[in-house]
Amino acid sequence: MRSFLLVLLLLVLLALQSPIFGLLGVRASLIDFPLIATLYFASTSRAVRGFVASSIIGFIADGFTPGGLLGMNAEIHGIVFLLALGLSARFSLTRPAPLLLVTAVSSVLKTLLFYLFSLVFDRAFEPRIEVLLWGLPTCLATAVLAPLLFLPFAGVDRIVAGRRTNESLLR
């Protein structure tokens, strides 16, 4: 139930992202909500359930990524989840600084994986190094805003189970 609601929240956020950012005059791809959701699952869920949820998040991201290869985000988010799961054992992702750092690393990894998978699977992909730079603004913005972007997901948790996973966030 909790995972379903979190995924549902992500769906709503993704659907709202384009019109809201368009209204604000901001590029819609500036914030990577699926990555945030994956990191949230990595920091708050058990391994198997979190991994499945992250894969589903990846599939949702694929659906919301016109022109991409189906399965690419699912693959990437699965890998990112494993990375975040390992990092969350060492760093507490409920604190802003580690969260910011892990988000930045995950975002960079995601960009690299996108480049790699596109190179391997997408015959139409044109390998240009600038593609990596295109993801930089998204990396930075998502990393900087990660503590804030965690709050809606933590809010769902609070509603469902009374969890207080983000108590120390923004303190």
Add this chain to the structure above:
Amino acid sequence: MIDWLARHRFPVVVTTMLLVPLGLMFLSGRRESAITLPEQVAMGVAGWLQRGIGSVFGGVSGAATDYVALVGLHEENDRLKAEKEFLVSQALEAKRLTVENVALRRLLEMHQSRRDLDLVPATLVARELTPFFRVARLSVELDGAPPQADQAVVTPMGLVGRVVHSSGSIADVMLLADTRSRVASEVLGRGILGMMVGSGNPDAYLARFQVSQTEVLLEKGAVIVTSGHDRVFPRGIEIGYVSRPDQRRQVGQYVEYDVVLAVNPGSLQDVLVVRGTAIPGRPAGNP
């Protein structure tokens, strides 16, 4: 087998969930092939959701834009109202100036066409404050001698009245409608002489034209002008026209006609005072 899967659940799930996307990517990457079923499902669900939420957001955004976000509307309205009032006042001022310009042009034309008369411009500063008399007050632009009693006051449209009092540049003018007003008149082009007498009617600027009962009957619209015989008013200035000849009256030895005056003093602003004839030794009434 089940036990083994249960014991190795995490590696199994991870491996499966990582292999499936790889297969899908492989299929999806073959661009020459048609769109796959999973792609259709993913695209359809996401598109449906985006369209639904987008339309809801569009409605909310529209409402916010149209109603909620009308911040500063009152201030803008006030500013536009002030701007509108300013522009309206400017337009009215322009219109007033146009009307004034036309009136002044007419005065100038009359001044130039009647070179036989010594005309001096004057401005109406007040109108009658009593219901009994039809007297207006003028401010005459002094250029030489001040206005004197019994000097005619005219406009390009016709006769206004005559000066009854003056003090410096200020003169009181008895209008033609005043019951005390008398003007020697004639019917234009007919040579029928008579006397124009003010009606005193407070609601309409009317006068009565008295002619001898021996004269022929006047028709409707007959134009009455000054005859100059009273040596007050120059000859040939229009006074008015006969409005209802069928309602003429017998007054003593005269027949009396109602005359609508050519000049409505209610709309007057600038007039000319006839100070005399421009030709020395010649009376104003005989140009």
